[in-house]
Amino acid sequence: MKGGNNLVFVKKGCVVLVLVFLFFCLSVATAGAVEYYPTDVGNIWVLETAEGVERVTYTIEASEERIDGKEIAHFKRTAETVGADETTGEVYFVHFDEDGVKLYKVVAELGSFVGTATAILSPPGLFLPASLALGDSWEFMLETEVILTGPLSISYAYEVIAVEDVVTPAGIFENCLKVQINSRTVSTLSVGRATSYQWLAPNIGIVRVETDQERVFNLLRSNLVSMHSAYDVTGDGVINILDLVFVAARLGDVDTDADVNADGVVNILDLTRIAQNLSD
Numbered sequence: 001m002k003g004g005n006n007l008v009f010v011k012k013g014c015v016v017l018v019l020v021f022l023f024f025c026l027s028v029a030t031a032g033a034v035e036y037y038p039t040d041v042g043n044i045w046v047l048e049t050a051e052g053v054e055r056v057t058y059t060i061e062a063s064e065e066r067i068d069g070k071e072i073a074h075f076k077r078t079a080e081t082v083g084a085d086e087t088t089g090e091v092y093f094v095h096f097d098e099d100g101v102k103l104y105k106v107v108a109e110l111g112s113f114v115g116t117a118t119a120i121l122s123p124p125g126l127f128l129p130a131s132l133a134l135g136d137s138w139e140f141m142l143e144t145e146v147i148l149t150g151p152l153s154i155s156y157a158y159e160v161i162a163v164e165d166v167v168t169p170a171g172i173f174e175n176c177l178k179v180q181i182n183s184r185t186v187s188t189l190s191v192g193r194a195t196s197y198q199w200l201a202p203n204i205g206i207v208r209v210e211t212d213q214e215r216v217f218n219l220l221r222s223n224l225v226s227m228h229s230a231y232d233v234t235g236d237g238v239i240n241i242l243d244l245v246f247v248a249a250r251l252g253d254v255d256t257d258a259d260v261n262a263d264g265v266v267n268i269l270d271l272t273r274i275a276q277n278l279s280d
Contacts, residue, residue: 036132036177036200039096040225041073041262045206047217048169055080056089056217058206062262063093067104068124070095071264075127094127096261098269103127106142117152119144132177132200136160150188157182166199166208168218173201176208183212231260231274243274 045058061074073096078089093105102124108117125140137159146152162178176199185192194212201207207219231239233246250258250266258266260273 035203035205037101037128037205038203038224039073039101039261042223042225043205044223046220046222047206047209048220049215049217053082054215054217055082055220056209065093067093067095070102070104071262072104075101092127095124096263098130098272100126100130101128103140106144108144110146115147117144117146132160134160134163134177146187153186155184164199166201166218168207168220170207170219170221173199173204173207173219176201233257233260233274239274239278244271247271247274 039060041060041062043060047056047058048054057076057078057080059074059076059078061076063072063074065072072093075092075094076089077092078087080087088109090106090108092103093107095102095104103121103126104124105121106119108119110117119142121140121142126138127140129136129138137157139155139157141153141155143151143153159180159182160177161180164176164178166173166176179198179200181196181198183194183196185194196212197208197210198206199208204222204224209217211217231243233243236242247258247260247266247270251268251271253266254264255266256262258270260270263269
């Protein structure tokens with residue numbers, strides 16, 4: 001019996017070593033991997049117009065909600081006029097997986113006069129692909145109801161149209177992806193079209209927005225969760241093979257120390273994140 005237990009332990013150890021080896025190879029292949037929208041819970045981006053009158057804040061917040069059995073996070077956009085009391089914006093109910101950011105629901109705060117609108121996507125839409133490059137495109141559609149207009153459908157078509165350097169109060173960001181967003185809104189009263197733009201900086205996220213009314217918001221400051229602390233699961237001050245071993249040994253478990261992407265379980269996605277962020 002004791003020998004049998006040793007055999008099980010050896011087999012598990014071999015599996016761990018094989019997985020670590022595979023992901024060490026993966027890390028070499030993906031050393032140049034880039035996140036254009038870091039999805040760590042707690043990330044904050046604050047953007048302002050040049051005159052400092054209007055401000056938009058983006059945050060990623062934790063949620064205890066589950067939709068279709070999936071862990072949900074809140075991606076929030078809050079718009080405000082500096083000095084005014086009222087804010088508007090949206091809460092996007094999203095799930096992070098290997099395909100990217102999946103959108104399950106949107107709750108939009110449209111102001112005290114119009115109220116709140118809710119849209120549920122079933123199946124979920126692709127809000128942001130896991131990887132982005134020049135020429136990539138994707139789309140999704142929302143259906144909701146608004147007090148003033150009744151039923152409303154909005155379709156969004158995204159396309160990466162350029163790679164540009166962006167100068168903001170928070171610094172100069174090179175090789176940003178410029179994303180064009182074409183929207184089509186259909187109500188019982190009218191059909192409207194609009195075009196806006198976002199600039200996404202490598203490993204930083206959103207650094208500039210141009211609205212359909214040509215209002216430009218530039219990154220004022222950001223507070224991104226440290227990649228180092230998130231992926232250094234052993235706490236030895238460096239992201240290396242030991243972190244891969246630590247996570248691989250806990251595959252399938254519910255272990256917050258090894259669940260680096262906070263999706264509720266230790267799986268291949270956690271190994272991928274560490275492999276892509278191994279220290280130089």
